[in-house]
Amino acid sequence: MSASFAHSVDALGHWRNELESRVRELTRFLRDHELLDDPAADVLESLRQRLAGEKLVVAFVAEFSRGKSELINAIFFADTGRRILPATAGRTTMCPVELGYEADEPPGMAMLPIETRLQGHSLAELRRQPKAWKLTPLDLGDTEGLAQALLQVTQTRQVSLDTARDLGFWHDDAPDDNPPIDAQGLVEIPAWRHALINLPHPLLQRGLVVLDTPGLNAIGAEPELTVGLLPGAHATVFVLGADTGVTKSDLAIWRDHLNAPGVSRYVVLNKIDTLADVLSTPEETEAQIERQCIDVANTLQLPRERVFPLSAKQALTARVAGDDAALDVSRLPALEAALNERLLPQRQQMLAQVGVQGIARVEQQVGRRLTDRRRQLAEQLLELRGLRGKNSAKVKLMLKRVDTEAAEFEHCISRLQAMRVVHTRMLKDALLDLASDRLREHVNEMQDSIRSSLLQLGARKAFLTLCSQLRERMTRAQARGDEIHAMLQASFETLNTEYGFSLMAAPKPDLGRFVADLDLIERNYVQYLGLTQALKLTQERFLEQFRRMLVSRLRVVFESASGELELWNKTASAQIDTQLRDRRRGFKKRREALERIQTAAGELESRLAELETQDQRLQQLQQRLAELARGAREHADPAQAQPADPKESSAAAGIDLLLDLEPDPARA
Ligand SMILES: Nc1nc2c(ncn2[C@@H]2O[C@H](COP(=O)(O)OP(=O)(O)OP(=O)(O)O)[C@@H](O)[C@H]2O)c(=O)[nH]1
Ligand SMILES: [Mg+2]
Structure with missing residues (x-):
């Protein structure tokens, strides 16, 4: 299996696991040294979950009997040494089959009975209801048992015309697509609505999700496949x-x-082995394949290079036999190479960016805190060194000074409270735009206008209106986020100069990613609102499914955006609390040290030594933090490995300089 798609997915998975374990290491380091505040913990945890839970969904779609299941077997399951998904002549796969792996569920197969369609719940809702599914345990080691269990996806049932109609398999207005009626007046329909297969197969463990779909009629009959899964x-x-x-x-x-246009599409011209015959030379067969590919490309209006001629059957046989030469003849490697080159780097790049940003954010925040602590230590050291050889009157004077400084510092509290009130109000306004009840209202409005429009011709327009309303909401939330950023930046500057804080507003919250998500949803769904599909919306059931599906998708986008904005704000407020606490502790320590010095003669030197040790420790923490963060960032994306904020490292260098300016005679 040289450079197969399977291998590359595996490599991507390894990369992700490694990055995830580096994120975990960084988290552990911060926690062990009491540097992990809530927002940093949230950022790292959500990054870790994203890396661990990241899925790559590849869907196989076609008319029945074109070889989808056989192709999936050849690409993903040849190492089991047999055909795992049933692939036979005629209709085989009767319901969508989703192969994936969730570690917290036992390996098994969950089948959703077709009757659940009558209850109107969407697939997404039913996924959260284990009772609705029939479970069969699976064992990856027992390939025979596995293949046997998977035969369930081919099961059908005979039902009356009325039942078929209710379940969406019979349309009086589209007689050509209807299934044949047998002598008893019954029609054959799929027994199951959806199959979820949870297998600890190496590729599925790495986050790959394979979606095998049934041929045409079932695709049309299952709105969820068309509006949700694909x-x-x-x-x-x-x-x-x-x-x-x-x-x-x-x-x-x-x-x-x-x-x-939003998804990567690959076109396979399967079964090229059927074109070879004893009466033609290999060159003639080759020319015939090429002609067909050009025809396909022209018909589908695609470049010729996007059409991959191959034989899934030969590829499966070759892989099971371990015959590389035969695998080359099957031409499957060309398709896998294309999937490797186009699909995987895109996913990796996206994750790398998220990783680099998250790590940099935490590094900056924690780095700042360490720098701030070192700055306070440096000030204390300066102060205490100044006491060498001075009498107790001088110490008393300094005690007074500490008290005055501490009292002056406490004036910042009313300032901070005022800022917090403004901040909370602004954030509330911003989050209002992203609230899910508003979202639902917008979608309901769309549904109403689809219902009332003549023959559903207005469906597309209503949907586009909805999308632009939602984009507007997102843009408004972004603008409010920008305002919060500007307000905090101005307040921080004043607080820094007046009270010696070192507060810093993180780069502006960026909701652009979510606007892009909305664009993608718009592009993906609008194609279902053309004339033919819009007719289906006349059926209340389809419209309701469409609405539910849309709401659940949009909710994910809006909830993520709202979460992002909240986390950004939480990070900003948390540094105030942290710095406030650190500063108060600093005053207290300074006071205690001076008191001790006043009572005991040797205290000054031992206190100085103590502070120096503390500073060395902080310096080591700074170094270790930089190392861990750089390592993780470099692993995520070697091109983006510079320090999170060059200003941070120069601030740290400034403290070293400050301490060195005042040479320590004890050390010299
Ligand atoms: N000769 C030849 N037959 C193939 C090839 N690929 C698949 N077949 C056969 O074509 C038939 C249909 O294959 P499936 O994989 O079941 O097709 P499908 O697209 O999954 O069909 P449905 O599940 O019914 O939607 C089976 O008998 C396969 O063995 C191929 O490359 N060459
Ligand atoms: Mg199939």
């Missing part, structure tokens, strides 16, 4: 058969389900 995929593989060419129904699937 738009959520990071890549889709569209499979055609070299034996059939591009048929009318293939084209319909392409047009209705794969026309979204």
Whole structure:
């Protein structure tokens, strides 16, 4: 399996695991040294969860019997030595099959009965209700048992016309798509609505999610697949058969389900082995394959390089036999190379950016705190060194000075309270724009206007209006975030000069990512609101599904944006509390030291030595923090490994200088 897609997904997974363990190491270091405040812990934890829970969803979509399941077997499951997903002539996979791995669930297969469609709950809602599913335990070591259990995805049932209609498999207005009626007046429908397979397979453990879908009719009948699962995929593989060419129904699937520019699309011309025959030379067969690829590219309006001719069946056989030459003949490696080159680096880059930003944020915040503590120590050292050889009157004077300074410092409290009141109000306003009840109101408005529009022709318009309203909300929240940033920056500057704080507002909160998420949702869904699909919205059930799906997607975006904004603000306020505490502690310590010096003669030198040791320790912490953070950032993205804030390191250097300016005679 040289440089197979499987191997590259594995490599991406390793990279992520390594980054995650570095984040954990950094967290542990901070916690051990009592440097981990709540916001830093939140940033690191959400980063860690993101790295651990990151999924890469690849969906296989096509008309029935084009070889989707066979292709999945060849790419992902050849190492089991057999065919794992059922692949046979005629309709095979009857419901969407999602293969993935969640470590906190036992390995197994969960099947959702088709009747659940009648209750109107969306798939996303049902995922949170284990009781709705039928569970079969699975054992990855027992490949025979595994393949046997997976046969359930092929199960069907005979039902009356009315039931079929209720379940969405019979449409009086689209007779061509309806299933045949048997002698008893019954029709065959899938027994299951969805299959979730949880397997500790190495690739699935690394966050890959493979979505195998059933052929055309079932795609159309399951709105959730079209409005939920497919738009959520990071890549889709569209499979055609070299034996059939591009048929009318293939084209319909392409047009209705794969026309979204947001996802990476790969087109496979499968079953090229069927083109070889004893009467043609290999050159003739090759020319025939090439002609077909050009035809496919023209029909689908894609560059020729995006069409991958191959034989899934040959590839599976070759891999099971460990025959590399035969694998090359199957041409599967070319598709895998394309997935490797395009899909994986994109994912890695995105995660790297999130990682670098999160780590830099924490490093900056904690670094600042350490610098601040060292600055206070340096001041104390200066003060105490000045006492060498002085009499007790001088010490008394200094005690007084500490008391005055401490009392003056306490004046900042009323200032801080005033700022906090303004801050809380501003944040509340900003979060209001992102609240989910507002979101729901907007979506309900859209649903109402779709219902009332003639023949649903207004559906697209209502949806686009909704999207622009939501974008506006997001932009407004961003503007309010910017205002908060400006207010804090101005207040911090005053507090720093007047009260000796070293407060610093982190870079502005950035909600741009969420606007981009909204854009993507808009692009992915708008294709379902063209004329043919919009007709489906006349069915209340479809419209309701659409609404639920949309709300759950949008909620994720808005909740994440709101979380991000809140965390940003929490970070800003937390540094005030931390610095306030540190400063108060500093005054107290200074006072205690002076008192001790006043009573005992040797105290001064031992106190000086103590402070120096403390400073050395802080210096070591600074170094270790920089090392850990640099290591993690370098691993995430070697190009972005500079220190989080060059000003921080120069501030630290400034303290070293300050201490050195006053040479210590005891040390000399
Ligand atoms: N000759 C040949 N047959 C193939 C190839 N790939 C798949 N097949 C066969 O085509 C039939 C259909 O394959 P499946 O993988 O079940 O097709 P599918 O697209 O998953 O079909 P549904 O599950 O019904 O939607 C099976 O008999 C496969 O063995 C191939 O590359 N060459
Ligand atoms: Mg199949």
